[in-house]
Amino acid sequence: MTGQGPRRPARKATRPYKPPQPDAPRRAAFDTLVAVTARGAYANLVLPGMLADRRIVGRDAAFATELAYGTLRSTGQLDKVLELCSSRPLKQVDPRVLELLRLGAYQLLHMRVPAHAAVAATVEVARVAVTDGPAKFVNAVLRRVAEREFDAWMVEVAPDPEKDPVAHLAIEHSHPEWIVRAFADALGEKPAGGIGALAETAAALAADGAPAATHLVARPGRIDRDELLAASGGTAGRFSPYAIYLDGGDPAAIEAVRDNRAAVQDEGSQLCALALANVELAGADERWLDLCAGPGGKTGVLGALAAQRGASVVAVEQAEHRANLVARTTEGLPVTVVVADGRSVGEDPRLPEGGFDRVLVDAPCTGLGALRRRPEARWRRQLADVKPLVKLQRELAVAALTAVRPGGVVGYVVCSPHLAETRVQVADVVRRTGAELVDARPLLPDVPDLGAGPTVQLWPHRQGTDAMFLALLRRK
Numbered sequence: 001m002t003g004q005g006p007r008r009p010a011r012k013a014t015r016p017y018k019p020p021q022p023d024a025p026r027r028a029a030f031d032t033l034v035a036v037t038a039r040g041a042y043a044n045l046v047l048p049g050m051l052a053d054r055r056i057v058g059r060d061a062a063f064a065t066e067l068a069y070g071t072l073r074s075t076g077q078l079d080k081v082l083e084l085c086s087s088r089p090l091k092q093v094d095p096r097v098l099e100l101l102r103l104g105a106y107q108l109l110h111m112r113v114p115a116h117a118a119v120a121a122t123v124e125v126a127r128v129a130v131t132d133g134p135a136k137f138v139n140a141v142l143r144r145v146a147e148r149e150f151d152a153w154m155v156e157v158a159p160d161p162e163k164d165p166v167a168h169l170a171i172e173h174s175h176p177e178w179i180v181r182a183f184a185d186a187l188g189e190k191p192a193g194g195i196g197a198l199a200e201t202a203a204a205l206a207a208d209g210a211p212a213a214t215h216l217v218a219r220p221g222r223i224d225r226d227e228l229l230a231a232s233g234g235t236a237g238r239f240s241p242y243a244i245y246l247d248g249g250d251p252a253a254i255e256a257v258r259d260n261r262a263a264v265q266d267e268g269s270q271l272c273a274l275a276l277a278n279v280e281l282a283g284a285d286e287r288w289l290d291l292c293a294g295p296g297g298k299t300g301v302l303g304a305l306a307a308q309r310g311a312s313v314v315a316v317e318q319a320e321h322r323a324n325l326v327a328r329t330t331e332g333l334p335v336t337v338v339v340a341d342g343r344s345v346g347e348d349p350r351l352p353e354g355g356f357d358r359v360l361v362d363a364p365c366t367g368l369g370a371l372r373r374r375p376e377a378r379w380r381r382q383l384a385d386v387k388p389l390v391k392l393q394r395e396l397a398v399a400a401l402t403a404v405r406p407g408g409v410v411g412y413v414v415c416s417p418h419l420a421e422t423r424v425q426v427a428d429v430v431r432r433t434g435a436e437l438v439d440a441r442p443l444l445p446d447v448p449d450l451g452a453g454p455t456v457q458l459w460p461h462r463q464g465t466d467a468m469f470l471a472l473l474r475r476k
């Protein structure tokens with residue numbers, strides 16, 4: 001033999017074999033969950049790029065988004081159900097397999113996907129992503145989840161609403177208990193009264209689970225709102241004269257957003273910046289300061305108004321990369337960006353004591369007011385974060401009241417309803433500085449349900465904005 005055996009029939013030139021891909025939207029949702037939980041990524045930053053790279057569009061993109069965001073929001077609740085359906089404690093389940101279980105359970109309990117399709121399609125993703133053995137486990141657990149509807153599972157996993165209303169709401173609306181308590185405190189509702197006494201708290205929690213419209217701001221003097229309405233296809237905002245609500249679509253596709261005449265900005269944020277800009281002031285009104293400016297949303301509004309009124313803005317931001325974002329978004333406006341610690345007022349020559357007429361301090365906060373926009377945030381944020389944030393907020397607010405001239409006004413803003421960051425904080429700052437609280441409500445004309453004042457707490461379930469808090473403080 002020459003070693004030349006019988007010749008095989010010539011092979012057709014074929015592409016390398018690729019196993020069949022599980023459906024792209026579920027795979028994108030799974031990869032997003034893994035990026036968020038294993039790498040600390042933000043879903044709203046990761047998923048849009050992933051959808052674009054993989055050319056997932058239209059209904060598939062909407063499905064992947066609902067699946068990824070919904071699963072992340074519902075993690076606490078889904079895990080309660082999965083614990084009862086898994087033969088192993090969830091702590092012992094491989095983290096990637098756990099994400100597949102959550103993904104499947106979300107489809108079964110919250111989406112109108114037929115149960116057999118939800119199980120089969122999730123198991124198919126599992127086969128490719130984590131191999132056959134774990135896929136069998138996923139199949140077994142999801143079949144158990146599929147045995148009951150959502151309401152029946154809630155009866156099983158959520159504590160008695162009268163005996164423990166906070167724990168009940170925490171599971172029903174999938175929030176940590178400390179956040180349920182914080183919302184109840186801010187709304188003045190008492191858990192001791194049972195579930196019936198927490199009706200508005202329940203509405204606030206439910207609003208975090210509802211899809212939130214993207215809001216645009218037509219920057220004053222840079223683009224007319226009607227022009228932006230025509231270009232964006234959105235609808236006019238109810239309260240801010242510059243706001244537009246978008247139904248969907250990519251805001252970056254709008255030319256006015258790309259060239260900074262408009263921007264994505266929650267209407268509540270617009271209202272806070274406008275209130276500070278419009279509060280009555282005697283005397284000079286030329287030097288404005290934004291003490292926590294990055295990434296520059298409110299600076300964009302203040303800078304545009306300053307340009308119209310012959311004023312200028314110093315925008316302070318501690319993190320250099322965020323200061324760069326402020327510079328980019330305020331290009332062409334009378335805004336000077338300063339990389340500094342906002343607490344260095346009086347020490348940094350660029351931040352002289354009494355050197356400013358209006359000062360915004362949009363302080364770093366828990367972000368509990370924007371949970372609807374950041375699906376994983378409610379689980380990532382911890383109660384232990386509140387104390388150090390409150391200290392930093394207080395120091396920045398006191399610095400702001402040092403930077404403003406006598407008679408000038410400070411706008412203290414946080415995107416949170418947590419009392420320690422809002423009313424309790426402001427009472428403390430007033431005590432320390434002797435500043436006078438100005439009633440902020442008249443500066444938000446036509447906005448309903450603003451309460452007793454003088455500070456303002458907005459809510460998604462009341463005004464449809466993020467839960468922004470605003471206090472206006474005049475230096476004596």
Ligand SMILES: C[S@@+](CC[C@H](N)C(=O)[O-])C[C@H]1O[C@@H](n2cnc3c(N)ncnc32)[C@H](O)[C@@H]1O
Binds near residue numbers: 318364
């Ligand atoms: C809530 S964000 C401000 C959002 C911004 N005003 C807007 O509307 O886009 C708070 C900002 O304060 C910055 N920051 C945190 N500590 C600071 C400090 N000590 N001095 C100045 N900026 C600080 C953070 O980096 C963050 O960019």
